[in-house]
Amino acid sequence: MKVPRPFQFKSIHTSIALAFSLLILGTTLILSYNSYRLSKTSVTRNSIEYTTALVEQVRANVGTYVSNMDSISTLALSNGDLQKFLSEPLKTPESDRLAERIGAFFHSIVASRTDIASLLFVGSNGSVISDRTGAAVKDYTDLIGQEWYRQARAASGRIVLSSSHVEHLYPKEYRWVISLSRELAGDRPSDPSGVLLVDLNFNLIDDLCRQIRLGSRGYVFIVDGEGDLIYHPQQQIMFTELKSEDIPLILRSSDRTVAVRGGEPKNYTIRSTGFGWKIVGVTYPQELAGDKRKMQLASAQWGGVCLLVALGLSVLLSFTMTRPLKRLDARMKEVEKGDFDIRVEVTSPNEIGKLARTFNLMIGKIKELMNQRIRDEELKRSSEIKALQAQIRPHFLYNTLDSIIWMAESNKMAEVVQMATALSRLFRSSIGQGEEEVRLAVELEHVENYMKIQSMRYRGRFVYRIDVDPGLRDCRILRLVLQPLVENAIYHGLRSVEETGTIRIAARRDGDALELAVADDGVGMPPEQVRALLSDRRPQENGKGVGVLNVQQRIRLFYGAPYGLQFESEREEGTVARLRIPFRREGGPGSAKPSGPVRAEPSGPAAAAAEARQGGDEA
Amino acid sequence: MSRGRTYALLALAALLAGLLAAAAAHSVRWVRHAWLPPSGPIVYIPKTIDPNIEFWQVARQGVDAAAKELGVPVTVLGTAREKDIDGQIELVESAVGLHPRAIVLAANDYERLVPAARKVKNAGIPLIMVDSGINGRFADSLIATDNFEAGRQVGDALRRLVPAGSRVAVINYIQASANAQERENGVLSSLAEGDIAVEPTLYSDGLDDKAYELTRELLLRRPDLAGIAALNEPTADGAARAIEEAGAQGRVKLVGIDSSTSEIDYLEREVLQVIVVQKPFNMGYLAIKTAERASRGRKVEPLIRTGSAVITKADMYSRENQKLLFPFLSGQGDAGGGPAAGAVLSGEEPGEDRPYAGREAAGG
Numbered sequence: 001m002k003v004p005r006p007f008q009f010k011s012i013h014t015s016i017a018l019a020f021s022l023l024i025l026g027t028t029l030i031l032s033y034n035s036y037r038l039s040k041t042s043v044t045r046n047s048i049e050y051t052t053a054l055v056e057q058v059r060a061n062v063g064t065y066v067s068n069m070d071s072i073s074t075l076a077l078s079n080g081d082l083q084k085f086l087s088e089p090l091k092t093p094e095s096d097r098l099a100e101r102i103g104a105f106f107h108s109i110v111a112s113r114t115d116i117a118s119l120l121f122v123g124s125n126g127s128v129i130s131d132r133t134g135a136a137v138k139d140y141t142d143l144i145g146q147e148w149y150r151q152a153r154a155a156s157g158r159i160v161l162s163s164s165h166v167e168h169l170y171p172k173e174y175r176w177v178i179s180l181s182r183e184l185a186g187d188r189p190s191d192p193s194g195v196l197l198v199d200l201n202f203n204l205i206d207d208l209c210r211q212i213r214l215g216s217r218g219y220v221f222i223v224d225g226e227g228d229l230i231y232h233p234q235q236q237i238m239f240t241e242l243k244s245e246d247i248p249l250i251l252r253s254s255d256r257t258v259a260v261r262g263g264e265p266k267n268y269t270i271r272s273t274g275f276g277w278k279i280v281g282v283t284y285p286q287e288l289a290g291d292k293r294k295m296q297l298a299s300a301q302w303g304g305v306c307l308l309v310a311l312g313l314s315v316l317l318s319f320t321m322t323r324p325l326k327r328l329d330a331r332m333k334e335v336e337k338g339d340f341d342i343r344v345e346v347t348s349p350n351e352i353g354k355l356a357r358t359f360n361l362m363i364g365k366i367k368e369l370m371n372q373r374i375r376d377e378e379l380k381r382s383s384e385i386k387a388l389q390a391q392i393r394p395h396f397l398y399n400t401l402d403s404i405i406w407m408a409e410s411n412k413m414a415e416v417v418q419m420a421t422a423l424s425r426l427f428r429s430s431i432g433q434g435e436e437e438v439r440l441a442v443e444l445e446h447v448e449n450y451m452k453i454q455s456m457r458y459r460g461r462f463v464y465r466i467d468v469d470p471g472l473r474d475c476r477i478l479r480l481v482l483q484p485l486v487e488n489a490i491y492h493g494l495r496s497v498e499e500t501g502t503i504r505i506a507a508r509r510d511g512d513a514l515e516l517a518v519a520d521d522g523v524g525m526p527p528e529q530v531r532a533l534l535s536d537r538r539p540q541e542n543g544k545g546v547g548v549l550n551v552q553q554r555i556r557l558f559y560g561a562p563y564g565l566q567f568e569s570e571r572e573e574g575t576v577a578r579l580r581i582p583f584r585r586e587g588g589p590g591s592a593k594p595s596g597p598v599r600a601e602p603s604g605p606a607a608a609a610a611e612a613r614q615g616g617d618e619a
Numbered sequence: 620m621s622r623g624r625t626y627a628l629l630a631l632a633a634l635l636a637g638l639l640a641a642a643a644a645h646s647v648r649w650v651r652h653a654w655l656p657p658s659g660p661i662v663y664i665p666k667t668i669d670p671n672i673e674f675w676q677v678a679r680q681g682v683d684a685a686a687k688e689l690g691v692p693v694t695v696l697g698t699a700r701e702k703d704i705d706g707q708i709e710l711v712e713s714a715v716g717l718h719p720r721a722i723v724l725a726a727n728d729y730e731r732l733v734p735a736a737r738k739v740k741n742a743g744i745p746l747i748m749v750d751s752g753i754n755g756r757f758a759d760s761l762i763a764t765d766n767f768e769a770g771r772q773v774g775d776a777l778r779r780l781v782p783a784g785s786r787v788a789v790i791n792y793i794q795a796s797a798n799a800q801e802r803e804n805g806v807l808s809s810l811a812e813g814d815i816a817v818e819p820t821l822y823s824d825g826l827d828d829k830a831y832e833l834t835r836e837l838l839l840r841r842p843d844l845a846g847i848a849a850l851n852e853p854t855a856d857g858a859a860r861a862i863e864e865a866g867a868q869g870r871v872k873l874v875g876i877d878s879s880t881s882e883i884d885y886l887e888r889e890v891l892q893v894i895v896v897q898k899p900f901n902m903g904y905l906a907i908k909t910a911e912r913a914s915r916g917r918k919v920e921p922l923i924r925t926g927s928a929v930i931t932k933a934d935m936y937s938r939e940n941q942k943l944l945f946p947f948l949s950g951q952g953d954a955g956g957g958p959a960a961g962a963v964l965s966g967e968e969p970g971e972d973r974p975y976a977g978r979e980a981a982g983g
Contacts, residue, residue, distance in 0.1 A: 021631070146936075166941040172884050174945045228938065237684055239942035240901045 013322040020314030025307060032303035039295050047215075047283065048257050051269045054212040055281035058220055059271040061208045065115070066275055069180050070159050072109060073198050076119060077184045079105060086123055086184075086192040099129050106131035115204035117177050120169060121184075122149060123194035136171055143169065152181035152195040161275055163228035164235070167199050176202065178230060205231045215287035225276035227251050250280055259285075324352040328359060340367040381557050385436055385478075388550050403457040415456055422452045436558065439586050440507065440514075441473040447482040451503065454490055462494045462501040462520075472507045474586040475514050478558050484547025485518040485565075485577045488533075493522025493575050513563070514583040521574040530567045530575075548577075555581065660692040661910045662714040663723045663903075664707065666751070668697035673879040674852055674899045675725075677946045678749070681903025682723070689911050694719070701825050704728045711735035721745040721910035726753045729797040733757070745913035749906040750899075751798050759913045762906045762923040764897040766798045769927040770805020770850070773874050776893040776929055777806075777846045778813040780872035785845035788818035788837055790858060792825040792851040802850045802876065818844075823854040830857025838865050845872060852877035855894070859885040878930075878944050886932050894930050896943050901925045 076082070085098040106119040110131040119131040122144060128137050143149060146168075151160040162179040177199040185193045209220040209231060222230040227247040232238045238245070246260050250270055257269045269281040324347065331344045340363055344356040400423050407416045426449035444466055451464040464486075486503060494501035504519045525533075533548050552565045559581055569575040663682050665675045679695070686693040696714060698706040707727045712735055714722050722739050726732040726748060736757040739746045748758040777787055789806050793799045803820055810817050818841065823830035830853060838844060838861065847862070849855035855875025859882070862871050868890040875882055875894045885891040902925050913919045930940050 025634075165938075166936060166945045168887075168936065171887075172880055174880070174883065176945065176947050234684070234688075236680065236900060236947040237688075237904065239947055240681075240898060240904070242901060242904060 011322070012325065013318050016318035016321060017315050020318065021311050024310040024314060028303045028307045028310070031306075032299040036295055036299040040292060043292075043295070044285065048267070048269065051214055051218070051267075051281050051283050052257065052271075054214060055220065055269045055271050055279055058208055058212060058281070059273055059279045062205065062222070062277065062279060063273050063275075065204055065208065066161065066180070066273070069116070069198055069200060072113075072116070073159065073180060073182045073196050076106065076109065076121070076198075077182065077196050081105070082121065082184070082194075085127070085129075086125065086194060090125055090127055095127075099127065100133060102129050103131065103133040107133060115201050117167065117175065117199035117201045118169065118197075119199075120197040121194055122197070123192065125192055125194075127194075130169070132170075137169055138171065148179040148181040148197055149195050152183045152197075155183065157183055157185050159275075161224070161277070163224045163226070164202075164230050169197075176235075178202070178205070202231060206233075209233065212281075214281055214283045217287060218281065218283040220279060220281050221245065223247060223250055223278050223280065225251075225278075230277055245280070245282075250278055324348065324356065328352070328356055331359070335363060335366075340370060382436065385554050385557055388554050400453050400457070403453070407456075419453050419456050422449045422456075425449045426453065436478060437476045438479050439473065440468065440475040440477050443477050443479060443482055444468060444473070444505070446480070447486055447505065450483050451486055454486070458490070458495070460500065461497075462490065462503055464503040464505070466505045468505065468507040472509065472514065475507075476584045476586060477514070477516075477581055478554055481551045481555065481579060481581075482516065482518065484551045485579065488548050488577065489518055489520040489522065489575065492525060492529075493520035495522075497522050509583055510580070512583050513580045516579040516581070517576055518579070519574060519576040524571040524573050524575055525567070525569040526571070527569075530569050533567055534565060551579070555579070659718045659720045660694040661686070661721045661723060661907060661914070662694045662696060662717060662719040663907070664696045664710055664714065664725065665749075666697075666707075666725045666727050667699065667701040667703075668695065669699060669701070672701070672852065674877050674897070678725075678899035678903035680946060681900035681905075682907050683903075684900075685904045685907035685911075689908065691720075691907070691911050693907065698727075701727060704731050708732060708735045712738060715739055715742045715744065719744060720914035721747060723747045723749055723906045723910050724758075725750040727751070728795060729754050730795070745910060747906050747910045747913065747919075749902050751796065754797075760909045760919045760921055760923060762902050762909060762925060763798070764902075764927050765924045766801035767805040767808075769876060769895050769897065770802035770807075771809045772805075772895045772927060772929050773802070773848045773850070773876060773893075774806040774809025776895070777848050777872065777874045778810060778815060780874070780892055781815065781845040783814045784816075786816040786818065786841060786843055787846040787848065788821065788841070788844060789848045790821045790823055790830055790833055790837075790850065790854050792823050792830075792854045794822050799850060806848050806850070823849075823851075823857060825851060825853055827853035827857035827860070830854040831861045832857075834858040834861035835865065838862070838867060838871065845870075847871060847873050849873065849875045851875075852879050852882065855891065856881050856885075859890045863888075863890045883935070883944060886930070886935060889932060892931065895927050896930055897927050898925045898943065900946055 079102060081098050081102050085095055085102060088095040088098065102121070106121070106129065110116050110119055120137070120143075121127075121129040122140070123129075126140050128140055128143060130137055137143070147165070148160065148162055151162070159180055159182045162181070164176055164178055166174050167177040167179070168174055180198040180200060181195055183193060183195050185191070205222065209222070210233070212220065214220070219233045221232040223245075224230050227250070229235065229238055232245070234243060237243050246262075246268070249258060249260065250268060253268070253270050255271050257267050260266050260268060265285050267283045267285060269283065271279045271281075273279065328344055331342050334342050342363060343360050346353050346356045346360070400419070404416055404419050404423070407419065426446055448464075448466060455462060455464065482505065486505075489503050494503070502521050504517075506517045506519070508515055508517075534552050535549075548565065555564045563580050563582065566578045566580070567575060568578070663679075665678060666672075667675055670676065675697075682693060682695070685691075694714075694717065696710040698710065700706075704727045708731065711722070711724060711732065715738055722744055724732070724736070724739075724746065726736075729751070730753070732753045733755055736746060736753055736755070740757050746758045748761045748763070750763050752758060752761045752763065781787060787810065789803060789810075791799050791803050807817065818837070821833045821837070823833060830849065834847065834857060837847070847858055849858040852875070855873070855877065856879065858873055859875070862868055862873055863885070865871075868888070872892045873885075873890060875891055876897070878894055878896045882891060882894055886894060905923055905925065909919050909923065928940070928943050930944060934940050935944055
């Protein structure tokens, strides 16, 4: 039982097509994936560069904004009235007047700018001046306890930026602001001093951060140096901690683009400002999905097209490669059936062409050998026939001469003459020109001479009759086939019979065959003996009886299997030997040459089968 | 056909089939999302749309934030007064007619909203309860403060403020409310752990005037009163006003629940000693997010606790607490114009969704 193996194919065509297809499939997949990956990388890089540029722009704008606020604080602090106010004692009309003027000045600054929420000056002398003249401000002690104040004091003159926080300067007013505070210090510690607070509105920062678009969902947010949120577009949601940003990552990272781990993939593009804030642009790599999908589609499409074309080519190529082989195969099959005249066209000079040429040479050689064999067979056959014919003569000659001698001894000179004449005629008619076939008339003449001789030998023990239509006398017949039959009739049928026997020779046409019958009315033969007559294994009885088998063998050799001898015998009634040969007239079609089994070309299995059939008949 | 060729064809066919299946699965998912998105708005029904109740204003901001973030339209329906239970029942029933993708409801009554909720349930509309639930399992999710825990926080704060053996009072806001009951239970369970006498609970009906009256009477009746627990925003306001008027600030400690601008002012002026704040923004935000999730047929948490925090004057401006006390949006002073009943908020398309907070934050 053969175990099927999955990658063993019966046709080269399939193997080649499959191998090519797999190769091409693999190559296409790798190429498509690579081209997709490369374009994805380049798109990602472009997007990072673009985002970086945008975030840089926000950074510059925020920087400008803060330095503007710094200028405003400088402007406010350098106000002459403020200097004077600080040096004045409190609660004097002069200081009240100055405070009012400073408040009006503050108010004009705040009113002219939408990005400032409030301006407030807290002096070390306990004074509080706000841009809202006359508005209730929280207690002095409360104010100086607030973070912006303490930090500005600690920073002594440098500006301090708070993170976003709730401003609580005025009762019942709480809003989220970013504070810029700065100390106005005297030259000496004892000099009057104070802290100016500028509360920044979110709206400008909001505008700055919102005016750039980072994809459809990207955004910009700002954290300070401690990681507190300055600004976030979803600030309240951030405050509730329902969402969060990876602040530690931002604080750790320098100015670059980093990928955020955990949750939805996103990138932070970080830029630091001079005052400690970090501007962070958030982009979602997923947003390239549109392009990504397009790129995937394009890669897949072109990959698919290439694949189809390549698959088609591979099938075509494998077909073209294997077609000559298949043609060769078909030709070989015809040769197998016995047609040796086949030639394969040699179309290409490649290996298959060489193979075809070799095949043609081989077929030619085989045909030559076949013809050679046919000639040899012919030769062998004819020499066999000759040998068999040769067996007849000496045997008969011996017997006849024996009779002549015997007659001469008995002084039956007339009979001697008669017999010798008959013998001489017999030989004349039988020697011929070395032909195997003769006219039936010649054969009948020959057998008549023979019967004449034999009837003399047996002294009229039998009479003979030849009933052959003169029309059949031109038929061709193998030489010396009737004589052994007559011989057999005499020896086995008539010799032991007391009264005079009759031998009758008749001929008739039976379709394509000529049937000759040699009948006697002698003792007849038992069926075993009839069967034994044509058997090879029959023991030779003094060289007698060889004749019948000899005839059968020669007929078969010359004419082929269907022809030959048949005996019908009845005890005390006689025996009929029937000889069938092909019906052919002298000078008629196909008469020039003997037609027999050798003529049918013994080639290939058909011939072998015919031989086998023949053998079977004989068995 | 040879066996080898059969294998080869089979392999190719399998390959093609695999590719086709992948493509088909992909397109089916895409088609379902592209052509069959859940439609209709999310209907949000708070207890009241009274612009003076800051709790619901802040919750509304959470609702808006989530609506914008998700790109889901939200229809707000609400009664002008929290006590208008019939009005709310009507609104819930009319909301079913809008074929919303989900309904978010803050029930004004634990029992009486049940039939309306059943109708919502029967219509196959996801129901998300926010702040206050109802009796029975009608809601897909409840998003609320753990009111018992908030009550305990009030009780614990009050116990720390008053000396042992003193007397305190609890002013609740509504008797039939499950939330109110849980808060009261929380307060009482905490107070019971100390050596403190507790007055019988009073009910303000959620009105600050009534709370003021009750407190005034209480202060007159019980001059030895050391502390008051006021269990919601108007009640705390009314009580604080009464205490301040009586000049009892400091002597009578007041602990309230929820924050409002006036409560914070009282806290700064030390009329109120402690407030326990809930997280209404989170409630609104999570309610819409949960509703949207439920409308897509996804599994949602049956109970989400948003938490509460204890705030005193000393730590009210701490980095953490100021975020809880002053919503970034409403603190900017534009919380004034409350939305009218039936106002429709349309979320922007998801593709154009912009982060939410900034614009409102900008309004100085």
